[in-house]
Amino acid sequence: MLDFERARLHILDQIKPLPGELVPVGEADGRVLAEDLVSSVDLPPFDYSAMDGYAVQAADFSGEGPWRLPVTLEQRAGGVAQRLGAASAARIFTGAALPEGADSVIMQEDAELSDAAVTFRAAPRRGSHVRRRGEDLARGAVALTRGTRLNPFRLGLAAALDRAEVLVARRPRVALLCTGDELRDAGSPARPGSIPDSNGPSLAALARRAGADVRRLPRTSDDLAETRAALRQALAECDVLLSVGGVSVGDHDVVKQALEAEGVKLDFWKVKIKPGKPLAFGRRDDVWVLGLPGNPVSAQLTLCLFGLPLLRALQGDAQALPAISQVRLGAAIAQKPGRLGFYRARLENGVAFAHDNQASGAPTSMAQADVLIMVPAESSGVAAGASVSALRLDDL
Numbered sequence: 188m189l190d191f192e193r194a195r196l197h198i199l200d201q202i203k204p205l206p207g208e209l210v211p212v213g214e215a216d217g218r219v220l221a222e223d224l225v226s227s228v229d230l231p232p233f234d235y236s237a238m239d240g241y242a243v244q245a246a247d248f249s250g251e252g253p254w255r256l257p258v259t260l261e262q263r264a265g266g267v268a269q270r271l272g273a274a275s276a277a278r279i280f281t282g283a284a285l286p287e288g289a290d291s292v293i294m295q296e297d298a299e300l301s302d303a304a305v306t307f308r309a310a311p312r313r314g315s316h317v318r319r320r321g322e323d324l325a326r327g328a329v330a331l332t333r334g335t336r337l338n339p340f341r342l343g344l345a346a347a348l349d350r351a352e353v354l355v356a357r358r359p360r361v362a363l364l365c366t367g368d369e370l371r372d373a374g375s376p377a378r379p380g381s382i383p384d385s386n387g388p389s390l391a392a393l394a395r396r397a398g399a400d401v402r403r404l405p406r407t408s409d410d411l412a413e414t415r416a417a418l419r420q421a422l423a424e425c426d427v428l429l430s431v432g433g434v435s436v437g438d439h440d441v442v443k444q445a446l447e448a449e450g451v452k453l454d455f456w457k458v459k460i461k462p463g464k465p466l467a468f469g470r471r472d473d474v475w476v477l478g479l480p481g482n483p484v485s486a487q488l489t490l491c492l493f494g495l496p497l498l499r500a501l502q503g504d505a506q507a508l509p510a511i512s513q514v515r516l517g518a519a520i521a522q523k524p525g526r527l528g529f530y531r532a533r534l535e536n537g538v539a540f541a542h543d544n545q546a547s548g549a550p551t552s553m554a555q556a557d558v559l560i561m562v563p564a565e566s567s568g569v570a571a572g573a574s575v576s577a578l579r580l581d582d583l
């Protein structure tokens with residue numbers, strides 16, 4: 188059996204990012220930059236007023252106030268910067284270019300307009316309420332580095348830097364195959380012994396969250412020929428093949444055999460984690476293959492712990508692995524030493540309580556959890572009140 192960290196590094200070390208593609212900035216949310224986003228402009232692009240008020244020259248405010256200046260021009264947002272003469276003021280609005288000759292803005296609340304002239308009781312500080320060209324980011328500076336996953340704030344910045352498109356890694360194409368004679372679509376008529384396929388929708392959603400383009404294949408039964416045919420077609424059309432179920436040692440677990448028969452080189456089979464032990468990883472040419480166990484919690488966990496980092500690494504994501512944080516444990520956890528345990532727990536006021544049912548077939552444990560508590564393989568448990576390592580489900 189392989190250690191968790193060794194197994195994961197073994198996967199991540201092999202991955203090379205997929206090629207980049209240009210996408211419109213408005214469609215780039217969640218995509219990973221395949222270029223350093225270098226600013227080709229100054230941000231802001233010109234000096235402008237941060238207030239509605241009057242643009243003036245600070246040097247005109249000598250001696251004792253108040254000061255009265257004629258208002259000789261109006262500068263609106265979107266207009267070309269005009270020229271302001273000495274000893275005069277420009278009516279100006281938020282976002283308008285600062286007139287040439289002006290160096291400060293006085294907000295209108297501090298001014299009194301009468302007869303085309305304006306009176307100020309206080310002199311401006313030079314540069315007040317003026318946003319300087321390039322003060323946020325100078326042209327040529329790196330705004331965001333390659334490997335950064337774009338979010339609404341970051342794509343807003345890209346647009347502010349006048350970019351219509353950004354170069355991002357292509358989305359990995361994932362083919363998802365669920366196997367098992369007992370499975371049917373949720374909501375379809377039940378046959379005796381059948382259960383709804385809950386992994387299909389759940390795992391597809393997880394992979395999409397990690398940036399993949401997911402295609403769910405028609406489910407196959409526990410039949411070698413049928414499974415081989417489905418795998419053969421999927422392998423021709425995807426970057427990552429995810430199979431679910433049938434990788435254990437039962438008589439009807441045909442997936443491992445089918446994968447190998449289709450030319451997939453499998454790297455390992457057992458990882459020292461609980462739940463989720465039977466896990467297959469391999470490749471055929473450029474296609475990565477993960478054979479996930481069928482138990483819903485094991486399937487979700489192994490996809491989150493191995494598959495999603497793999498998908499992120501394929502996108503060149505600099506943060507392929509989720510952050511580990513520390514939380515306080517509200518009630519003790521006992522463990523039989525041997526495998527790194529991932530215990531589903533909910534947080535109450537920041538304190539973690541493990542779910543009662545930690546069975547790998549119990550989907551409530553994941554659905555009602557906020558965090559996965561990590562208990563080291565050699566440990567026989569953790570006492571209440573102890574600080575433990577945890578992964579937030581939302582970060583997975």
Ligand code: AMP
Nearest residue numbers: 365367384385386387432433480481482
């Ligand atoms: P397997 O890995 O095929 O031995 O399946 C282990 C357990 O997970 C069995 O109880 C299966 O019925 C269940 N299972 C397998 N695939 C799914 C699925 N797609 N949705 C829900 N349960 C599943």
Ligand code: MG
Nearest residue numbers: 367432433481
């Ligand atoms: Mg099965």
